[in-house]
Amino acid sequence: MTDQNEQEFLNNLEKKLWTSANKLLPSLDASQYKHVMLGLVFLKYVSDAFDIRRDELKAQFTNPKHDYFIDPADFDDDADYQTDIAAELEGRDYYLETNTFWVPPVARWQFLRDKNKVVIGGAELSIQVKNRTKKIKISSVGHLIDSALEAIELDNEKKLKGVLNKRYTQLQIDQAKLCELIDLISTIPFRHKSLSSKDILGHVYEYFLGQFALAEGKKGGQFYTPKAIVSLIVQMLEPYKGRVYDPAMGSGGFFVQSEQFIREHQDRKTKQSSGNLEISIYGQEYNHTTWQLAAMNMAIRGIDFNFGKEPANTYTNDQHPDLRADFVMANPPFNMKEWDTGVDDNDPRWVYGRPPSGNANFAWLQHMLYHLAPNGSMGLLLANGSMSSNTSGEGDIRKALIENDLVECMVALPGQLFTNTQIPACIWFLTKNKNARTAASGRQLIDRRNKVLFIDARNLGYMKDRVLRDFTQNDLNKICDVYHAWQTGKDYEDQKGFCSSANLTEIQKHDYVLTPGRYVGAEDVIDDGEAFVDKMARLTAQLKTQFEENDRLEAKIKKNLVGLGYEI
Known part of the structure; x- marks a missing residue:
């Protein structure tokens, strides 16, 4: 968690960047602008990380106590000594050993800053790509940026092949605006007394993803899940170690939050690094540009990842057919239609019933269950209809999931959490093993067989603007604490209107409907001692008095306006 000073620093930085960037690129819509900005943020990050490692190496080369020390006594003069150090600083292996991207000279940020105004109108530059120097005609600032992205991808093919969006040359914008954007991003500081460059630029990247999702509206929701919802699922599942899988990953928010969760909760005695x-x-991920966003999101944070060979349809081209994950988390498209073209009716994933063609909700759920390890846990967002619908066999699938004791917890969410839909949503938490055992977090779980926890969180959160609701950290803690208390049997109690633990018999009485409101009941109303009839009479009289006062004030205002010469 960031402290107050760090958060203030980040808030000021993001406000400055967003405001300035919007002024520079008013002609681009959000879907284009997104890739322009995020591609440059990526270049800035890898270059900054490279420079930090370069400074470390230079200090090591000149430190007699370090293994990498280069003794000046071995050289005839200082010029030869400095030349040798400069050559060593270009040694690729020094960077790879600390998992730092090797950045070729043409992709270094200082090169872009120095050359971006030179190339307007065309300039011939000597650049080095894979140890070969060649002269090429750089025709524009966009061409300069594309050349930088291509060079860094060629030099880091294993991690970045097909990841970077090299389309700056094609942008129909004033090249001078790109120059200004480079200068703007140059102001992102990568040195802070307590925040690392990865923390700063990772925060900037995530902030811009959220802003672009808002700007794109419904379309933006395809690549971005609100941070509070992602954090809730991650905090409830606690993915400390193991395989983490998202079959509809968007820009990779669940992976980022998983990494941050571990970093914040790791044992400080071990000082385990991220x-x-x-x-x-x-x-x-099916969408190619979103797949690229996710890969850059991981690369910026130094997270190793396997996103398959290519962007692909989860149902017809599963990129991880043999994977059995310890944690599965996803926010798949709600109520997706016509999802099953090319999918076999007897697909082995449909263990609990063939999902209907008109709605993929239970297809996503069963795909995730298929990839879940025997002791694994999963959480996914679905539309509220999934908890009660009996259309096209959905009720039978839900019944089979309950009878096979796979459902662990249901969370009803408040409305207005999403940028792209007003459809009410819920979170399903499932597991294949409710027996007493030790979780990956170290928690001692009790036997929870044939029991389901219901949480009604619809009254939590706050309106952060006129359109969107958000959770506070206290809201997240309230939900997570109840869930973990129920799992461990420590200090758990049903709370009317909020949470209830129900057994299979109770769920059967409700015809296998999983809507939390049916189980948690209504919150107790505090009895103020006033009889209902008396209270209604008092409130009605109070309302009548307020109406009369309103009429009196309205008449007075009209009279004053007429006195000033205005006609009413």
């Missing part, structure tokens, strides 16, 4: 996290990341 580079040695005991989780493996697996994801899949």
Whole structure:
């Protein structure tokens, strides 16, 4: 968690960047602007990380106590000594050993800053790509940026092949605006007394993703899940170690939050670095540009990932067919239609019933269950209809899931949480093993067989603007604490209007409907001792008095306006 000073620093930075960037690129719509801005943020990050490692190496080369020390006594003069150090600083292996991207000279930020105004109108530059120097005609600032992205991708093919969006040359905008944008992003500081460059630029990247999702509206929701919802699922599942999978990953928000969760909760005695996290990341995404956003999102944070060979349809081209994940988290498209073209009716994933063609909700759920390890846990967002619908066999699938004791917890969410839909949503938490055992977090779980926890969170959160609702950290903690208390049997109690633990018999009485409101009941109303009849009479009289006062004030205002010469 960031402290107050760090948060203030980040808030000021993001406000400055967003306001300035909007002034520079008014002609681009959000879907284009997104890639322009995020591609440059990525270049800035890898270059900054490279420079930090370069400074570390230079200090090591000149430190007699370090293994990398280069003794000046071995050289005839200082010029030869400095030349040798400069050559060593270009040694690729020094950077790869600390998981730092090797950045070729043409892709370094200082090169872009120095050359971006030179190339307007065309300039011939000597650049080095894969140890070969060649002269090429750079025709525009967009061409300069594309050349930088291409060079860094060629030099880091294993991690970045097909990831970077090299389309700056095609942008129909004033090249001088791109120059100004480079100068603007140059102001992003990568040194802070307590925040690392990865923390700062990772925050900027995530902030811009959220802003673009808002700007794109419904379309933007395809790549972005609100941070509070992602954080809630991650905090409830606690993915400390193991394989983490998202079959509808968008821009990779669940992976980012998983990594941050571990970093914030890791044992400080071990001082385990984020580079040695005991989780493996697996994801899949159909949209090519969103797949690229996710890969850049991981690369900016130094997270290793496996997103398959290519962007692909989860149902017809599963990129991880043999994966059995310890944690599965997803926010798939709600109520997706015509999802099953090319999908076999007897697909082995449909263990609990063939999902209807008109709605993919239970297809996503069963796909995730298919990829879940025997002791794994999963959480996914679905439309509220999934909790009660009996259309086209959905009720039978839900019944089978309950009878097979796979459902662990249901959370009803408040409305207006999403940028792209007003459809009410819920979170399903499922597991294949409710027996007493030790979780990955170290929690000692009790036997929860044939029991389901219901949480009604519809009254939590606050309106952060006129359109969107958000959760506070206290809201998230309230939900997570109840869930973990129920799992461990420590200090759990049903709370009317908020949470209830129900057994299979109770769920059967409700015809296998999983809507939390049916189980938690209504919150107790405090009895103020006043009889209902008396209270209604008092409130009615009070309302009548207020109406009369309103009429009196309205008449007075009209009279004053007429006195001033205005006609009413």
